Amino acid sequence: MSERIAVLGAGGHTGGFVVAELRRRGMTPIPCGRATDLDRAFRDADAVINCAGPFATTAAPTIGAAIRAGIPYLDVTAELEVVADTFAAFPGAGIPIVPAVAFYGGLGDLLATAAVGDRPGADHLTIAYALSSWRPTPGTRATGRVSAQRRDGRRVTYTGRRLRHRTGDAPRTEWTFPAPVGTRPVVGEFTTADSAVIPTHLDVPEISTVMTSNAVDDLLAADPSGPVAIDEHGRSAQTFLVEVVARSGGEERRAVASGRDIYAVTAPLVVAAAARILAGEGNAAGVASAGARFDARDFLSALSPGHLTLG
Ligand SMILES: NC(=O)c1ccc[n+]([C@@H]2O[C@H](COP(=O)([O-])OP(=O)(O)OC[C@H]3O[C@@H](n4cnc5c(N)ncnc54)[C@H](OP(=O)(O)O)[C@@H]3O)[C@@H](O)[C@H]2O)c1
Structure with a gap:
């Protein structure tokens, strides 16, 4: 049945x-x-x-x-x-x-687990997200408001084996993603559900996260029209690439996934x-x-x- x-x-x-x-x-x-x-x-x-x-x-x-x-x-x-x-x-x-x-939570967790492979964890994980654009849904915008309230305007990072609050502006830097995305401006400390899920089963003392700046700017501008379907599955034109880098000693292991539409x-x-x-x-x-x-x-x-x- x-x-x-x-x-x-x-x-x-x-x-x-x-x-x-x-x-x-x-x-x-x-x-x-x-x-x-x-x-x-x-x-x-x-x-x-x-x-x-x-x-x-x-x-x-x-x-x-x-x-x-x-x-x-x-x-x-x-x-x-x-x-x-x-x-x-x-x-x-x-x-x-x-x-x-x-997309946030499960995909990063699965990629991190795949990257770590047969090791119990890694000294440091970086999770790098590249979104071509981000037109958030009403649910995403409401969730952002609830989380901001809960954090009292602070940001969250995972460091020293703990989620910790940070004040001030998030760092802006660059990250070189695999082709075809390449080197892009990114916002650091874009901490998502991945950073709460991964340490529950992998031994990871530090997790860094970066998101392409254009997507953070889209999120802050929050176009109220939301995602626009462009194919027969209802998916938008948004594309994503997520790269996870696990570093231990001098060794780096990577796992990468790309696709279309983070909601879909x-x-x-x-x-x-x-x-x-x-x-x-x-x-x-x-x-x-x-x-x-x-x-x-x-x-x-x-x-x-x-x-x-x-x-
Ligand atoms: N982790 C990720 O990568 C990921 C991916 C996709 C979505 N999400 C999350 O999933 C949530 C929904 O996103 P969405 O894009 O689907 O938003 P959406 O299109 O605005 O839909 C939200 C849905 O949740 C329902 N809802 C909200 N509060 C409710 C409550 N108290 N009781 C029962 N139903 C309630 C709404 O019902 P009404 O129509 O009655 O208001 C609506 O059906 C957001 O929190 C978003 O962050 C996360």
Whole structure:
């Protein structure tokens, strides 16, 4: 029988991609809106994918309902504080809980895990994001406001094995991405869910993150029209490249992925994770990330070349 997946926030931009990807894979989405009685909806579901953000409001109550229903919970949060809260609040949960299986969070975690390979970790990780543009959705803008409020205007970095707050302007520098992106101006300390997820299973004392300046400027300008679909899958013209560099001693290991549309690519990531868990892979109870649960290289390869280009 086709797996039934409850999708919270199914009417949103990312939720729409997730519903379409579930259907494409022969699974049955159960769309859940704001007024949904989660206990009732989850009674008929085999798993839940939470796409309703800001997750500061939705993650804990949805996880609570998933625990009562006894079904796996996955979400696509980019909020690193929510990831940290989820790990802290539900360590002994009797269901698999997988936070941040998305462009921010899951992809960086899987690339970092692939780059580190058979090592337990790395002395230093750099995660470098290149976006050709970024027209944020209302959900992204609302999430940015909630996170800024929660941080009291400060930024977050991961250093000395801890997430720490910083004040002042983020550093601006340059980063040389693999071709065809090349050397680009970047903003440093662009810390995302990746930096909350990766240290939960890799031994990494320092994580640096950079984002191309044009994307940060787009985010600050926040065009209210949001992403514009240009293909039959509803994807925008936005392209991305994510490079993870793991340094240990004098050695560097890299993993790179590129593709189109950070919202659209979130759907195959989280749906693939749900499908693997329901098939019995990486389905241990408790909170663990995609990189901790799955063979990262195999997971990424299975999304290539349709959703991601690797290397
Ligand atoms: N980690 C990543 O890379 C990544 C990727 C994609 C998305 N995201 C995150 O996913 C979230 C959604 O993004 P989006 O692009 O889909 O935004 P969106 O198009 O604005 O959709 C947001 C959806 O969430 C629902 N929602 C919001 N608050 C809710 C609540 N309290 N209870 C129930 N439903 C609620 C909204 O319902 P209404 O229509 O009723 O308001 C809407 O369906 C954001 O937090 C974004 O940061 C993260």
